Amino acid sequence: MAGEPLAEESSTYEANVERWAAEHADEFVLIRGTEVAGFFATNEKALTESYKRFGIAPFFVKQVTPRGQAHFISRLTAPAPVT
Secondary structure, three states, X not given: OOOOOOXXXXXXXXXXXXXXXXXXXXXXEEEEOOEEEEEEOOHHHHHHHHHHHHOOXXXXXXXXOOOXXXXXXXXXXXXXXXX
């Protein structure tokens, strides 16, 4: 992961996500480097705060979801028949 954009932020998220999930599930975390700048109810609120605090510098915003959490996906159309 070294040398990848936002590698430090991603590592910080991965190291803490399970602990955060109990208190901040479904919120959006804002991270810059190893600094956790806060948790927000919506992605838009996290982005607004990030631009206020960090300007156009790189930052990381991600929804707090525990590993292994299932996500519901539905089809909007019926699958094509197999011929």
